[in-house]
Amino acid sequence: MxxxxxxxxxxxxxxxxxxxxxxxxxxxxxDGMGYSVHETRIHEGTESHLEYKHHLETNYCVAGEGEVxxxxxxxxxxxxxxxxxxxxxxxxxxxxxxxxxxxxxxxxNPPVTGxxxxxxxxxxxxxx
Numbered sequence: 651m652x653x654x655x656x657x658x659x660x661x662x663x664x665x666x667x668x669x670x671x672x673x674x675x676x677x678x679x680x681d682g683m684g685y686s687v688h689e690t691r692i693h694e695g696t697e698s699h700l701e702y703k704h705h706l707e708t709n710y711c712v713a714g715e716g717e718v719x720x721x722x723x724x725x726x727x728x729x730x731x732x733x734x735x736x737x738x739x740x741x742x743x744x745x746x747x748x749x750x751x752x753x754x755x756x757x758x759n760p761p762v763t764g765x766x767x768x769x770x771x772x773x774x775x776x777x778x
Contacts, residue, residue, distance in 0.1 A: 670696025686761035
């Protein structure tokens with residue numbers, strides 16, 4: 651059984667950040683689960699332009715409000731607590747925090763190693 655507490659990840663190599671966001675990598679590739687789980691915070695008033703070409707991602711909002719834009723279609727979707735959105739086609743997207751910090755629980759497949767930050771394309775390099 652794997653037990654991980656958010657406060658134990660804070661300030662370690664598995665607590666990574668970039669412009670407008672920070673992420674605690676709770677479950678990572680080395681845990682052998684086949685996916686990774688992150689506690690991610692998008693800071694209020696910021697936006698991130700992302701495209702995970704090598705990973706699929708699902709995000710569940712637990713606090714804050716924001717929106718996600720599908721760059722291909724221009725559609726904008728509201729994100730509030732209780733909302734889940736899945737990037738099932740390696741979707742290029744923009745995520746914004748509009749009312750408080752946007753707190754997300756994120757699942758990545760394949761899993762990340764835990765220390766990655768976004769590359770120039772707004773994604774992560776392959777893990778294998």
